Amino acid sequence: MMTYFNPVELIRKKRNGGRLTDAEMEFLVAGYTQGDIPDYQFSSLLMAIYFKGMDPGETASLTRAMTGSGETLDLSDIRKPKVDKHSTGGVGDKVSLVLAPIIACCGICVPMISGRGLGHTGGTLDKLGSISGFRTDLTKRQFIHQLKKIGVALIGQTEKIAPADRKIYALRDVTATVDSIPLICASIMSKKLAEGIDGLVLDVKFGSGAFMKDYGSAMILARALVQTGKAAGIKVKAVLTDMNNPLGEYVGNSLEVMETIETLKGHGPADLIELTLVLGEEMLKLAKIKGGRRLLLEKVASGDALDKFRDIIRYQGGDTRIIDDFPHLTMARKAAMIRARSNGFVHAIDNYGIGIALIRLGGGRSRKEDKIDPACGFKINKKIGDRVKKDDVLIEIYSDNKTKATVVSEFLRSAFVIKTKPCRHKTLIREVIF
Amino acid sequence: MMTYFNPVELIRKKRNGGRLTDAEMEFLVAGYTQGDIPDYQFSSLLMAIYFKGMDPGETASLTRAMTGSGETLDLSDIRKPKVDKHSTGGVGDKVSLVLAPIIACCGICVPMISGRGLGHTGGTLDKLGSISGFRTDLTKRQFIHQLKKIGVALIGQTEKIAPADRKIYALRDVTATVDSIPLICASIMSKKLAEGIDGLVLDVKFGSGAFMKDYGSAMILARALVQTGKAAGIKVKAVLTDMNNPLGEYVGNSLEVMETIETLKGHGPADLIELTLVLGEEMLKLAKIKGGRRLLLEKVASGDALDKFRDIIRYQGGDTRIIDDFPHLTMARKAAMIRARSNGFVHAIDNYGIGIALIRLGGGRSRKEDKIDPACGFKINKKIGDRVKKDDVLIEIYSDNKTKATVVSEFLRSAFVIKTKPCRHKTLIREVIF
Numbered sequence: 001m002m003t004y005f006n007p008v009e010l011i012r013k014k015r016n017g018g019r020l021t022d023a024e025m026e027f028l029v030a031g032y033t034q035g036d037i038p039d040y041q042f043s044s045l046l047m048a049i050y051f052k053g054m055d056p057g058e059t060a061s062l063t064r065a066m067t068g069s070g071e072t073l074d075l076s077d078i079r080k081p082k083v084d085k086h087s088t089g090g091v092g093d094k095v096s097l098v099l100a101p102i103i104a105c106c107g108i109c110v111p112m113i114s115g116r117g118l119g120h121t122g123g124t125l126d127k128l129g130s131i132s133g134f135r136t137d138l139t140k141r142q143f144i145h146q147l148k149k150i151g152v153a154l155i156g157q158t159e160k161i162a163p164a165d166r167k168i169y170a171l172r173d174v175t176a177t178v179d180s181i182p183l184i185c186a187s188i189m190s191k192k193l194a195e196g197i198d199g200l201v202l203d204v205k206f207g208s209g210a211f212m213k214d215y216g217s218a219m220i221l222a223r224a225l226v227q228t229g230k231a232a233g234i235k236v237k238a239v240l241t242d243m244n245n246p247l248g249e250y251v252g253n254s255l256e257v258m259e260t261i262e263t264l265k266g267h268g269p270a271d272l273i274e275l276t277l278v279l280g281e282e283m284l285k286l287a288k289i290k291g292g293r294r295l296l297l298e299k300v301a302s303g304d305a306l307d308k309f310r311d312i313i314r315y316q317g318g319d320t321r322i323i324d325d326f327p328h329l330t331m332a333r334k335a336a337m338i339r340a341r342s343n344g345f346v347h348a349i350d351n352y353g354i355g356i357a358l359i360r361l362g363g364g365r366s367r368k369e370d371k372i373d374p375a376c377g378f379k380i381n382k383k384i385g386d387r388v389k390k391d392d393v394l395i396e397i398y399s400d401n402k403t404k405a406t407v408v409s410e411f412l413r414s415a416f417v418i419k420t421k422p423c424r425h426k427t428l429i430r431e432v433i434f
Numbered sequence: 435m436m437t438y439f440n441p442v443e444l445i446r447k448k449r450n451g452g453r454l455t456d457a458e459m460e461f462l463v464a465g466y467t468q469g470d471i472p473d474y475q476f477s478s479l480l481m482a483i484y485f486k487g488m489d490p491g492e493t494a495s496l497t498r499a500m501t502g503s504g505e506t507l508d509l510s511d512i513r514k515p516k517v518d519k520h521s522t523g524g525v526g527d528k529v530s531l532v533l534a535p536i537i538a539c540c541g542i543c544v545p546m547i548s549g550r551g552l553g554h555t556g557g558t559l560d561k562l563g564s565i566s567g568f569r570t571d572l573t574k575r576q577f578i579h580q581l582k583k584i585g586v587a588l589i590g591q592t593e594k595i596a597p598a599d600r601k602i603y604a605l606r607d608v609t610a611t612v613d614s615i616p617l618i619c620a621s622i623m624s625k626k627l628a629e630g631i632d633g634l635v636l637d638v639k640f641g642s643g644a645f646m647k648d649y650g651s652a653m654i655l656a657r658a659l660v661q662t663g664k665a666a667g668i669k670v671k672a673v674l675t676d677m678n679n680p681l682g683e684y685v686g687n688s689l690e691v692m693e694t695i696e697t698l699k700g701h702g703p704a705d706l707i708e709l710t711l712v713l714g715e716e717m718l719k720l721a722k723i724k725g726g727r728r729l730l731l732e733k734v735a736s737g738d739a740l741d742k743f744r745d746i747i748r749y750q751g752g753d754t755r756i757i758d759d760f761p762h763l764t765m766a767r768k769a770a771m772i773r774a775r776s777n778g779f780v781h782a783i784d785n786y787g788i789g790i791a792l793i794r795l796g797g798g799r800s801r802k803e804d805k806i807d808p809a810c811g812f813k814i815n816k817k818i819g820d821r822v823k824k825d826d827v828l829i830e831i832y833s834d835n836k837t838k839a840t841v842v843s844e845f846l847r848s849a850f851v852i853k854t855k856p857c858r859h860k861t862l863i864r865e866v867i868f
Contacts, residue, residue: 007608008607008608008609008610009610011609011610012610015481015484015610038473038474039472039473039474040472040473040474040476040477040605040608040609041477041608041609042474043474043475043477043478043481044477044478044480044481044609044610044611046478047449047477047478047481047482047485048481048610050449051481051485171474173442174441174442174474174475175442175445175474175475175478176442176443176445176446176449176478176482177478
């Protein structure tokens with residue numbers, strides 16, 4: 001059924017700034033996924049795309065072809081609106097864990113397929129992995145069954161979902177073609193489209209702890225993501241949020257699960273609550289469900305959201321005792337503290353450095369095959385704009401490995417920039433893009 | 435001894451417009467040639483080079499690394515100046531065959547390593563291949579022995595000369611990265627530097643029968659070639675010549691050998707003689723040998739150049755009877771003629787089309803493994819600017835295959851553009867670049 005094209009001609013067309021048609025894109029992606037088009041041709045195509053870009057239509061057709069390379073979920077017999085949230089990745093970002101149960105309590109189905117930690121950013125799957133027994137490798141049948149029963153499930157990308165994305169991402173990683181907006185777009189959206197959702201809220205982060213360091217490039221990515229999603233037929237909104245501070249107070253897998261539970265109990269830190277509410281409001285709007293922020297807060301206050309989180313853990317085989325009894329979460333001991341050396345105000349935090357420090361402590365991966373120590377992490381006591389006094393604790397390091405803790409505290413000693421003159425707090429939510 | 439670099443970092447550096455150092459280039463080329471760097475990384479590097487280019491120093495270091503990937507000739511115990519000529523390729527270009535023996539008669543050593551036909555252009559090796567018994571696969575020892583004995587030898591690129599070039603060229607061919615000036619430069623010069631020459635005259639062609647269709651891009655290529663050669667320590671001149679007309683009267687392998695012999699006997703067509711003399715004069719200048727055009731014409735008039743051509747054939751195992759007795763060259767019968775349909779002047783010739791027509795007739799290759807029919811070809815009776823009368827013969831087709839001849843005469847019917855108003859003849863030699 002598929003038309004045959006000459007791959008070299010298609011590479012040349014893109015190289016010369018031409019536009020690839022739906023059929024050509026389909027041919028390239030299917031050919032590459034099936035092994036008919038070799039790596040060396042696809043990598044030169046990727047580099048040509050890096051330089052010449054792709055228009056929204058091309059990006060959408062690449063996305064569709066990548067989604068179509070594998071299995072997609074058909075949730076049409078679930079009558080509820082189906083809306084997901086996706087973050088481009090940050091440090092201390094546990095919003096998915098807090099938000100998914102709240103939203104599921106509002107009559108929205110949340111079929112959330114998440115990733116592992118990537119580079120300096122944490123991953124939802126790794127956080128869930130710190131709950132003893134929790135399984136993220138449900139079968140398609142189990143996943144759909146759980147969605148029908150409790151309206152929410154959090155799983156990992158399977159072999160069968162967008163295999164083209166997995167193969168293309170691995171190639172981009174070794175050919176210096178990762179940082180291309182249309183390729184990033186297609187990679188994110190191809191997996192989300194496989195979820196069978198009608199709406200998606202994107203949390204696009206900028207700043208030292210995000211992939212996009214500056215506001216401008218995050219804005220370009222956000223616009224491209226929204227366009228791609230719309231072209232593929234789903235409702236999409238993007239929220240641009242500041243990642244110059246770690247989100248919440250804790251960084252590290254089990255520490256973030258503990259913070260999630262505290263937040264669902266009504267004791268969360270202000271920035272985490274605010275971001276959860278803003279993203280949740282957008283999800284409600286996409287689902288055309290009234291109530292907004294008040295509805296979301298009610299679901300927390302009533303304990304419904306916490307019960308939903310307990311349901312998720314139970315359905316996915318995890319130890320539900322962690323909800324009421326933190327010792328059932330393996331958390332490391334406090335091993336070191338970093339203190340301010342002078343009075344003043346926090347002007348900057350090396351948030352990327354904190355993400356890297358977690359990897360050095362053993363709480364993240366530098367290579368795909370690395371094992372994670374879920375117990376270690378940090379408590380962040382000060383944020384940008386906060387006043388500090390000499391000897392105030394800036395960061396607490398949790399680790400059961402003294403050597404690593406010492407190395408990491410050396411590494412983090414200069415992560416906070418403190419100056420005498422006052423400094424404004426960062427605005428967390430910067431813009432909502434339709 | 436070699437420094438190790440991270441290939442992805444080097445690709446990213448070039449992609450971001452950075453400059454690769456000598457050591458980095460050496461690492462990339464050696465790593466690729468030895469198979470340590472995979473095709474998919476090298477092809478994305480090539481595409482990055484396509485977009486970001488390379489400065490003369492980088493091009494020279496790539497060239498050196500490619501030459502250094504294999505064997506180079508050491509001709510230092512030959513006391514004569516060693517000068518070669520290289521053409522970027524054209525239709526009917528048999529200058530090497532005519533020029534090499536003339537120059538060898540002037541006390542210059544000519545270690546000529548040539549290629550096969552490429553795309554629509556003919557190759558010196560294929561022309562020599564039409565001489566029964568002629569061997570172009572001499573060993574290094576045989577090649578040097580012949581240079582010492584008669585001062586000239588014409589062979590093909592061996593496995594051992596610049597293997598990096600062969601591997602890189604094959605990859606460029608399938609990844610749409612052929613038409614990059616610095617890559618073309620490095621490919622040409624890496625092989626020529628392996629010849630152990632002190633001087634090189636380049637015939638850089640532009641026009642419908644050349645790879646560079648316009649004068650401007652041929653000029654850019656010529657300047658880059660000269661710079662690269664100089665940076666590598668040899669004397670180089672480039673001559674820019676017009677390839678809108680086929681060169682000489684004949685196109686096709688044995689027909690061009692016949693025309694070579696006629697030219698060495700003093701009966702050559704004006705354009706072929708002129709180009710041979712201009713390129714020969716530049717070779718004499720590089721070798722600091724006086725006499726110029728007069729000396730070259732003397733070597734033809736005395737019969738010395740023809741004797742030298744006979745020596746070449748004898749040394750390389752070919753049938754020398756062809757010199758005096760054309761029937762020993764296998765030439766096809768005249769099979770068809772294309773005639774003018776009206777009176778007027780030739781305004782344009784589809785010279786690229788004539789090259790392609792030779793492939794269709796069987797006299798060139800569309801794939802590397804194709805066998806060539808050396809006997810077929812064309813006689814070109816009119817050039818751009820010539821006056822023609824209705825029914826004048828424009829092209830004669832020589833072929834022993836009626837079907838192919840018919841197909842090709844259909845194909846060539848529109849190769850000549852004839853208009854009633856007069857048209858100027860083309861200037862063959864446009865510029866000499868130092």
